[in-house]
Amino acid sequence: MGIIFKKLNRFLLILILMGTGIIAERVGLIEYVIDPNEYPFIIIFFWQHLILVVYSMAIATIIGLAVGIILTRKRFKKIAGVVMYIISLGQTIPSLAVLALAMSFLGIGTKPAIFALIIYSILPIARNTLAGIIAVPPYLVNAAKGMGMPAWRILLEIELPNATSVILTGFRVAMIINIGTAALAFLIGAGGLGDLIFSGISLMRTEQLLAGAIPVTFMALVADFLCEILGLLIVSKGLRLASEH
Amino acid sequence: MIKYDSVTKIFGVGKEAVTALDNINFTIKKGEIVVFLGPSGCGKTTTMRLTNKLDTITRGSISINGESIAEINEVKLRQRMGYVIQEIGLFPNKTIAQNIAVVPRLLGWPRHKINNRVDELLHMTNLEPGLYRNRYPAELSGGQQQRVGVARGLAADPEIMLMDEPFGAIDPINREQIQDEFLRVQSKIKKTIAFVSHDIHEAIKMGDKIALFDNGKLIQYDVPEVILTRPKNKFVADFVGADRALKVLGLMRVSEVTNFKPQNIIAGTDNAQTAHKFLEENDFRYGIVVDNNKPLGYVTLKNLKYENGLVIDVVENYPHFEEKSSSLRDVLSYMLMHTLMTFCVVDDNGDFIGTVSYNDIQRAVKKSYSDEAEKDWKEV
Known part of the structure; x- marks a missing residue:
């Protein structure tokens, strides 16, 4: 039964691919993409989009990790609830409103877009860093402490490695949200693939709309895949074995 | 410290x-x-x-x-x-x-x-x-x-x-x-x-x-x-x-209560009747059979009475031998299991060095408590 289902799956996949090809041809997507007047712009927008995502994710990761780590230190544990609430406000505000707010005091262009994306991406990373470190069994920390490990080494050698997979999950969620939200950056003049999408909608040009929407989807899928690969690289083999048992 | x-x-x-x-x-x-x-x-x-x-x-x-x-x-x-x-x-x-x-x-x-x-x-x-x-x-x-x-x-x-x-x-x-x-x-x-x-x-x-x-x-x-x-x-x-x-x-070792010079030793190569006489004369109920410094087992008067061959033919084997470092708790447990009152003690090579009996163990326990009782009395 399972085998038949698998074969059917493959068959369906081929059907979908063929269908997509036909639709792409019918709506003029292929023609649009190979048009020498259009495709350089697609590439430029793609790069703009990628740069927005990479910069904002890099900064959000640093801030998120730092906040998560600081809030798990003994001295700051008490204020963890309050701080997490403030950070979560960043995500409660609709993405469009965050962009608008950022524009109101940073003007238009790439800077406010990156700023808004950072605000939007910190929460999943910070929350999962906090949760991941708290979930490290207390006896591991106790053992490390009792053997005379200084606090910074406990953090680097015990707490963070054991929290890596949880942190990575947060990073992945933030990344996917970020890629999607970056499509809105066009609205405050930061370019990106949103340019194609919104213009396509306004002009009722399906091929242009798709030329923006498909790369965004593709970028999100690749990012998701890369996160999985990253997990295999940085999560200790010992932990993977432990979770299998 | x-x-x-x-x-x-x-x-x-x-x-x-x-x-x-x-x-x-x-x-x-x-x-x-x-x-x-x-x-x-x-x-x-x-x-x-x-x-x-x-x-x-x-x-x-x-x-x-x-x-x-x-x-x-x-x-x-x-x-x-x-x-x-x-x-x-x-x-x-x-x-x-x-x-x-x-x-x-x-x-x-x-x-x-x-x-x-x-x-x-x-x-x-x-x-x-x-x-x-x-x-x-x-x-x-x-x-x-x-x-x-x-x-x-x-x-x-x-x-x-x-x-x-x-x-x-x-x-x-x-x-x-x-x-x-x-x-x-x-x-x-x-x-x-x-x-x-x-x-x-x-x-x-x-x-x-x-x-x-x-x-x-x-x-x-x-x-x-x-x-x-x-x-x-x-x-x-x-x-x-x-x-x-x-x-x-459990804390006491066999070596603390071993009788290193038991009198009722019989050689395995002895004639059964000689051995019977030896046990009767000394009023022993049984003898421990040792051959070539290795313990073999024990014989009772009843075993020997109508036997004309060698002692070695009628010997009853011990289920196992005690080492010097075994705890008395284990020995006592074996005694209860096999309803035997005496066991042979052997060294690391399996050579016979003495016996340990129920009476020896009882005496040792009594002594460890009476020592303490005496100390108590002195302190008062």
């Missing part, structure tokens, strides 16, 4: 203050295992946590070789002490070798020295280094993990070991084995060990001395024999249990 001097620990302040330890005084001598024993919440674990500054002392002082721990940096102090905990606490993200190497790395040992030490310790704990060095804790059984836990505690060759119910999480069969292994290792390395336990059997087995805690107070601190034969109060007597005479037997 660890000296506890009027150690007091109070958790919390004001109305919520709880006295966890109340004026504790005792000294752990160099090379001794002292078991901190008591019911949960009695203060035994707190005492250990104060020793390596995982908790801070409220009043009093703890000193190591005369140096107060208050003057030693806590991280440095902990690196000087091996630490083994009940949950084992091997770091799942590190390999076995990396786990063992934690403290040597903290101390900045050169890499080749660390590698050699890891192999040495794995050998000592009966784990093949080539096979286990690069494995992860998740790939090991509970018993193997705890062996690695002990090895990790010993890694930097600390003078002092703190062991918090180290064998508590292991199944009983493996626990016995690991305890034996650990005692064997300890007899070579002679560490000063503070060992927390709630199990009286483990305490008797492992401890050179037992510190019995209750409700934050040190009730009795002495060698296991004295705790068993002369409990200080009802709490101690209840804690060690009504079978404490049997537990004393």
